[in-house]
Amino acid sequence: MSVTQGGRSPVYVRPMPRTWWLRTRRYRRFAIRELTSVAVAASSVILLALLFALSRGRDAYEGFLGWLDSSGAVVLSAIILAGVVYHTITWLRLTAHIQVVRLGRRVLPRRLVLAGLLTLWVAVSAIVAYLHIWL
Amino acid sequence: MTRAKSTKPRPSRLEPVVWSLFAAGGTVAALLLPVHVAILGIALAAGWLPSDALSYERAVDLVRHPITKVYLGVLVALPLYHAAHRLRFVIHHQLGLHGGRRLVAAACYGTALAGTALTVVALVRI
Numbered sequence: 011m012s013v014t015q016g017g018r019s020p021v022y023v024r025p026m027p028r029t030w031w032l033r034t035r036r037y038r039r040f041a042i043r044e045l046t047s048v049a050v051a052a053s054s055v056i057l058l059a060l061l062f063a064l065s066r067g068r069d070a071y072e073g074f075l076g077w078l079d080s081s082g083a084v085v086l087s088a089i090i091l092a093g094v095v096y097h098t099i100t101w102l103r104l105t106a107h108i109q110v111v112r113l114g115r116r117v118l119p120r121r122l123v124l125a126g127l128l129t130l131w132v133a134v135s136a137i138v139a140y141l142h143i144w145l
Numbered sequence: 146m147t148r149a150k151s152t153k154p155r156p157s158r159l160e161p162v163v164w165s166l167f168a169a170g171g172t173v174a175a176l177l178l179p180v181h182v183a184i185l186g187i188a189l190a191a192g193w194l195p196s197d198a199l200s201y202e203r204a205v206d207l208v209r210h211p212i213t214k215v216y217l218g219v220l221v222a223l224p225l226y227h228a229a230h231r232l233r234f235v236i237h238h239q240l241g242l243h244g245g246r247r248l249v250a251a252a253c254y255g256t257a258l259a260g261t262a263l264t265v266v267a268l269v270r271i
Contacts, residue, residue, distance in 0.1 A: 011197075021254065023243075026250065028240075028241040029216070031238070031239050041239055043240070044234065044235050044239065045235060045239075046230070046231075047227065047228040047230075047231035047232050047235065048235075049206050050174045050224045050227060050228045050231075051175070051224070051226065051228035051229075051232060053178045053181065053182050053203055054178075054221050054222075054224045054225050054228070055187070055260075056182075056186070057181060057185075057220065057221045057228075058221050058260065058264055058267065059228075060185065060251045060269065061208070061217065061221065061264065061267040061268065062263070062267045063195075063266045064201075064205065064208060064267075064271055065268075065270035066269045067179070068201045070169065072201060075189065075199060078185055078189055078190060078199055079189065079190045081190075083186065083190070084167065084190045084268065086186070087182055087185070087187055088187065090182055090186065091147075091179060091182045091183055091186060094174065094178045094179045094182055095179050097174060097178075098175040098176070098178075098179055099172070101171050101172070101175040104177060105172070105232060106180020110184060113208075114185055115270065122253050130176070131175065131176050132265075134177065134180075135176075135177075135179065135180035135213065138177065138181070138238075139180055139184060142180075142181075142184055142198070143198045144148075144195070144198070145182065145207075145256050
């Protein structure tokens with residue numbers, strides 16, 4: 011398709027091969043970053059399924075935990091985990107690029123902002139793990 | 146070239162809402178999803194958790210607390226809007242399907258809205 015009906019009159023769009031995003035490393039990294047949204051959606055769906063199982067009672071809940079224990083679920087979780095961790099790193103890098111942090115008159119260097127965000131992520135994960143597992 | 150401006154598709158009035166949800170969902174997903182996936186998807190099957198960590202009684206007790214419900218609502222629903230927004234452009238830019246912009250947008254955000262409704266239903270029922 012070379013002409014699109016976006017506004018009031020047709021706009022010429024340069025034809026692109028469908029696999030443009032495989033061409034260079036930069037494009038591939040962008041494509042992977044965007045595709046992590048599938049892992050993000052899958053995480054939400056699994057958590058939602060767990061909540062539904064919990065709302066349906068003990069048997070449903072323990073049945074769902076049994077599925078989580080299966081090797082298929084572990085492989086799926088490993089892929090999803092890789093995707094969400096990639097999302098975390100790219101998202102925090104983006105945030106460090108966008109968010110300017112000032113201390114008095116000085117602007118904090120991006121690397122420090124990123125280090126702070128990564129520390130925040132680790133701290134939040136530790137708190138969640140503690141509450142989830144031991145509290 | 147004075148006409149060039151009018152050919153630009155105008156941004157929807159919902160754009161700020163969609164963008165806020167995309168950003169909020171991206172942040173929630175970045176900070177919170179990995180630890181949950183690691184616990185439920187890996188640590189449980191690997192046997193790294195204490196035996197009663199995910200027991201039915203403990204889970205129900207924990208989830209019945211209002212603070213937990215709010216937390217879980219945010220945790221499950223907001224990332225759906227983030228994913229919906231990105232998937233919308235994965236469909237257009239990476240899969241190369243450029244038509245049906247409105248339909249794709251409605252399907253993506255509609256799914257996120259449906260997921261939100263289901264999350265609320267599940268949380269209310271527990």
